[in-house]
Amino acid sequence: MKSRKPRLLKAIKELENTTTAPCSSEFLVADLAGNEQVLRGAFESCSDVVFRSLTVAGASRMLLVFVDGLVDASTLDKVLLKPMLSHEMPDVADGSAVRIIEEQLVAFAKVETAHRVKDVIDGILKANVAVLVEGDSHALIAELKGFEKRGVEEPAAEITVRGPRDGFTETLRVNTALLRRRIRSPRLKMESLSVGELSQTDVVIAYITGVVQETVLEEVRTRINRIEIDGVLESSYIEEFIQDRALTPFPQVQNTERPDVVCASLLEGRIAIFVDTTPFVLIVPMTFWTGLQAAEDYYERTLYTSFIRWMRFILFNVALFLPSLYVAITTYHPQLIPTNLLISIAAAREGVPFPTVIEALMMELMFEGLREAGVRLPKAVGSAVSIVGALVIGQAAVEAGIISAPMVIVVSTTGIASFAIPRYNLGIAYRILRFPVLLLAGSFGLFGVGIGALAILAHLVNLRSFGVPYLVPVAPQVPSNLKDVLARAPLWSTPHRPRLIAGGDKQRLAHGQNPKKSRGNQPT
């Protein structure tokens, strides 16, 4: 068995021990100069750490230590420095200076006292101000966070026509606040952890007690606590460690930038994982069908949404199988195509130098390349690429007789279809799987496509996300929850939370709220 102490962590520990070498003492001492030396030793060559020493009335020296840029300097001035320097403070007896400063600060900020050097250092790094006073062997850690943050804007990736337009930001507290704004109940819990040996990233697990499945919650906790890594830069770092299977194109953890999506998921009994410094919040467990549901489904009219959902079912099959079917049928089973269509396809293929499979592969790769090129381009260049792409892929290739026109139609239809999947990460799965299925179609015809489809289906049935079957409620079938998969039934007709996902109370609304049935709310 592996040891529970990976070498990486040992190395980090050693590194810390060497960098904080002067930190001979573990505890603060009553001598300010000594403390300052210890801290300065710890923050050696950290040019962004500010040491500010000042003498307060009553001749006791004090030292402020904070990271420049993370602290709200104006508040600091108002609260601490002005009163102290303008001799408004009462004379302090020796040793009670700390208490007075603390009283001053408490009115404005959360204040903790620290005795250990390590706690002081951690506090400073977490955007707090450390106040050390001469003759006192403990420091005040005041939370005066004031770093720059992005405002709440509409998420770029998940746009709705109707629905809230706020999106998460890179600041954890802003994100949790957006959640709390929507669910004002003490049953909404947020557990804090920190992950990452060096980055010390704050992670929050949010859930609603009584709705969440306790076993799943426990599993999430243990999986996150198991993570040992130097730094967490994005929620995907967490996702990779907690997902059930890595070697699959299908995502088992949903991510979103929309607070309303997170709320809806929590109400269904799912669990959200916030990670500081990224606007993307993870939601577990994810099922296949959540990947085909957009936030707006629940804000638009049910009939329209049900229709759109069926469109998506068709489109994701198109995204996966259309090129393969085209290749398989035209090269192995021409008798399946209506005669007139066959003749026009044959006419278009006249003089095309490549076999259909190669043609399809070339065009699909070209399309993926175009997409990839377009994603990260500076805006000024982007339009140029799309023009070139349209001309190269579309017209020039056909006119030059290198690619047949039907193939262009097939590839572009496939491309459009793959972007119609609401969850980007599920769409990626399809775009990847298209290629093996295409190879199967080119080698075995429809037989190969069938084998490919069966293999994918078997894989999907096998997948689980935190113990929840990936295809629930279709396989295993939960008839009452199918209303939200095959269609989008009106809210009043879906009184139950999804089984196998939600725990505890499955009832989410009172029965008999169909507005059609007279409930005394109609004008007489």
Add this chain to the structure above:
Amino acid sequence: MKRRRSIGLIVLISLLFATGCWDRAELDDLALILGWGVDQSEDKTYVASAQIAIPSKLSTQSGGGSGQGFFVLTASGKSSLDATKNIQRKSSRKIYAGHRRVVCIGETLAKNGLSDVLDEFTRNPDVRLRTDIFVVKGNSAQELLQNPYPLENIPALAALREHRAVGGIGDSTLRDYLMDEAKGHSTTLPVIQLSSLASSQGDESQDGGQNAGGPLGLEFGGRAIIDPHSKLVGFLDYDEAQNAVWVKGTLRHFMLTTRVPKEDGNINLDVSRTRSKVIPTLQHGKVYIEVRLSGFGIIRENTTPMDLSQVENVDRAQEACDTTVEQAAKHVIVKLQKDYGLDIFGFGEAIHRKYPQQWKAMKNDWDKQFSNAVVTVNANLTIRRVGLTGPPLQLPRSEIQE
């Protein structure tokens, strides 16, 4: 364990490339046969002709579409497939019969018997059973296939569409034929013939008006009677054929022109939903067959002075139509009883269904019994609509019958 898995994976992946591309064929490596013709020459060899589409000529894109969209390859051989093999010698692309929609059988071959050429149609997995088989009247199939048709890029398809247009169930005759022949019944096949597109004497003249000048086209020319030995024994002209098919029950619609008794002029009825019910009765060793024909009609033309907005007049027209249909159907049935002694109507099958025990004894000499069967025909047409006008508007008021 891990090694075994990786070896398995490698084997699986190499399967992809080890197929030798199996039976893959790109579309531009196939010669698409759309029409097929089989003849028999004097020395009993089979002559097969294939009408093959030229995709580049049929292309809707610019640069294509000049000249004929098809060409015909002909070769002879000891059997149908042997001839096909020899056609392949003349074709740069693989002969592909999966889209063969029309098969034309030359008259000579049909008279000598079809059975030898049909086997390949059913044995080849590429070929559809939903092909139309036509007997070519008056010409060889090769001549017919070589003749262009102005409306269709592929002339063979014109035959198919004509067959549909006159109320036949297109895409079906090979299947129907095999179903009948396998049971040892006689049957009919549709007839296609070359005729002058611009001449009015098409049907009556022996050569289909081919000498009248003008471009030749394809014409649907009734049906050919095939005996249980798959030999062509005679033809039914168009009207007889339509009636015969109606009796058999495989007609979709029917155009009827009839005189109304005591009136001057014709009524033209467009009959759809044509149905036929055959009710056999066996009594004292004699076979009685009642045929009930029904359908719903719309009056398309009325050259009589009757005012069709009056119900009595419509009833008279309906009776006239019924009588005409009964006579025509009776005429065809009698013709087959007396001249050929062949049951092409499926009466035998009806008896088989109703009297399975007696049928066993009858079936061997059924065609003889059929000749002696007493057949009555009852037509019951319903006139649903009479068009936009009641009385003929072109007549002065005084002449119109109320």
